[in-house]
Amino acid sequence: MNNNQTKNKDIKLERKLSPINVWALAFGCIIGWGAFVMPGNTFLCKAGPAGTAIAMSMAALIMIVIALNYNFMVVRFPIAGGEFNYVQKTFGEKNAFVCSWFLGLTYLTIVPLNATALSLIGRNLMGGVFQVGFHYTVAGYDVYMGEVMLAIVALALFAWLSIRGVKFSGSFQTGLVICLVGGVSAVLIAALCQGKFTMSNLSPAYHPGTSELSGILAVVAIAPWAFVGFDTIPQAAEEFNFSPAKSRWIMVLSILFGAAVYVILNTITAAVVPDGYSTWTEYIDAVPSLNGMMSLPTFHAAYELLGSWGVAFLGISVSAAILSGLIGFYMGASRLLFSMARERVLPVWFGKIHEVHKTPVNAILFIMAVSMIAPFFGRTALGWIVNMSSLGAAVGYGYTSAAAIRFAKKEHNRPIFFTGVLGVLFSLVFGLLLLIPIAGLDSSLGKESYVSLIVWIILGIFFYFYTKKDEK
Numbered sequence: 159m160n161n162n163q164t165k166n167k168d169i170k171l172e173r174k175l176s177p178i179n180v181w182a183l184a185f186g187c188i189i190g191w192g193a194f195v196m197p198g199n200t201f202l203c204k205a206g207p208a209g210t211a212i213a214m215s216m217a218a219l220i221m222i223v224i225a226l227n228y229n230f231m232v233v234r235f236p237i238a239g240g241e242f243n244y245v246q247k248t249f250g251e252k253n254a255f256v257c258s259w260f261l262g263l264t265y266l267t268i269v270p271l272n273a274t275a276l277s278l279i280g281r282n283l284m285g286g287v288f289q290v291g292f293h294y295t296v297a298g299y300d301v302y303m304g305e306v307m308l309a310i311v312a313l314a315l316f317a318w319l320s321i322r323g324v325k326f327s328g329s330f331q332t333g334l335v336i337c338l339v340g341g342v343s344a345v346l347i348a349a350l351c352q353g354k355f356t357m358s359n360l361s362p363a364y365h366p367g368t369s370e371l372s373g374i375l376a377v378v379a380i381a382p383w384a385f386v387g388f389d390t391i392p393q394a395a396e397e398f399n400f401s402p403a404k405s406r407w408i409m410v411l412s413i414l415f416g417a418a419v420y421v422i423l424n425t426i427t428a429a430v431v432p433d434g435y436s437t438w439t440e441y442i443d444a445v446p447s448l449n450g451m452m453s454l455p456t457f458h459a460a461y462e463l464l465g466s467w468g469v470a471f472l473g474i475s476v477s478a479a480i481l482s483g484l485i486g487f488y489m490g491a492s493r494l495l496f497s498m499a500r501e502r503v504l505p506v507w508f509g510k511i512h513e514v515h516k517t518p519v520n521a522i523l524f525i526m527a528v529s530m531i532a533p534f535f536g537r538t539a540l541g542w543i544v545n546m547s548s549l550g551a552a553v554g555y556g557y558t559s560a561a562a563i564r565f566a567k568k569e570h571n572r573p574i575f576f577t578g579v580l581g582v583l584f585s586l587v588f589g590l591l592l593l594i595p596i597a598g599l600d601s602s603l604g605k606e607s608y609v610s611l612i613v614w615i616i617l618g619i620f621f622y623f624y625t626k627k628d629e630k
Contacts, residue, residue, distance in 0.1 A: 563578035
């Protein structure tokens, strides 16, 4: 090992993140735009209110099992990079690169996904205020320069905030999450206190067009995507100002709070039926043909409960969710790239630390630059890549659980050996659901996502061998 490599490995990050900052990091990454729109376009259509509640409870339990494996590894390796380090220490460099390459895809795609979601707020809640300037169509999606510039400005601003220092980012993230929880809580309290929320409106409990089991499994199948974000906690382990052992409850609470928000928003959407519709099924089935706020059932439910204030509360919540996702995934992705560079799996350029703020500045700037390309291709094309990113999350979960099995076996830790085996099995099931079409579940990747996946694999092979050649 040469002197530069030794120096690179000695680089450390500052320990400035408190437990509440880390919880906010994870929870803010779990909840995004999808939590507010999926009741209308996914959850109720597939599983209904009861089916979604059951499915999300099952998914949360699965994620908690996997989180226990993460905590087991965090305690042993409390350094930036999370999964990359666990797999490298257990299965070697090649496996660590494979794991991180797929996981990096997940983090990298969610950054521009959150940035472009800001334009959806403009389209649906602000009368299309950013739909200005030159525009064109990509895969059926109208791309406006006004919306592209909004995303680019957001990406640049939050890259700057991320560079400013982990303590600043952690505090800002905590503030955003307080806004997120506050907005959802206001609508929930209104729903419980007003007569428009009735249990009779939750009938039928399942969507009549889908069998109960297939509906539940269809929602469980999206768990890797729905809960991706709790795994950003291990990425920031080197910056904890507390014992890594506490990360267990922080991860568990972030998953439980995430599941609660999904279920609360979905239940309110089903229970508050607009005038003119007798059941939530009639309304949800009509949503694709509706316009304006009526085509966003969750926001229309908030309007029915509190008028424009309800829309404002949810608007604040969804804005905070999107922005907290930007900060969280900037942090998670940059720490992963930084860790890989520190171990010379990526070029050392990615491992540069800001002289004043002590953050991985080059990694953050790289994520910003790559993310700024996505808005020009529209949400449809970006969705193809995001769909395959669920596979990246499943790969990370599986590798971490497998690493936990190895260490648990050495230490004769039976509980973790058991959760490790379960984690591997769950990850394999998620992977199969994504790669193999199964009738009735609608969980597999589309052809565009398969093409994107093949391209990403080819790029990974090239990048790995290029880096190794450069190292020589």
